[in-house]
Amino acid sequence: MELSLGxxxxxxVxxxxxxxxxxxPQIARDLGQGVRKMRGAMEDVKTEILKETDNPISEIKREIDKVKQAAQDFNPMADLDKQKFIQEDQPKVNMAENDSHEGPVSR
Structure with missing residues (x-):
């Protein structure tokens, strides 16, 4: 709403x-105080809105950082290397030569 000079x-008048x-002069002072109070109230509302909108964003950013850290810590190749190392340590048994092995089928 814009007012022209006229x-x-x-x-x-x-x-x-x-x-x-x-x-x-008293009306001008009261009007000035009213405008200041309105500006202060608008600033308070603006601050509250920014606080409320900032909290979910910061929480989302923290969750994203947690996922990134978990992804960096996850190394499936290391797990495969460990399993391969464990399997290499166990002696290989030839089932055709060894009758002592009991499998899932009973004899």
Whole structure:
């Protein structure tokens, strides 16, 4: 809402006629205090909105960082190397030569 210069002059003349020139300084002070209070309230609302919108974003960023760290720590090749090492340590048994082995089928 924009006021032109003519509209502002008309409003000023109406205020002077309605309230008189004696009360004009008091009206200006009250109007200034009202504007300051409104600006302060708007700033408080803006701060609260930014706080509320910042919290979920920071939580999401923390979760993303946790997933990234878990992905960096996960090394499937190391797990495969460990399994291969364990299998190499166990002696290989030839089932055809060894009758002592009991498998899933009973004899």
């Amino acid at each position: 509209e502002m002059l008309l409003i000023a 109406a205020i002077v006629v309605l309230f008189g020139p004696d009360k004009l």
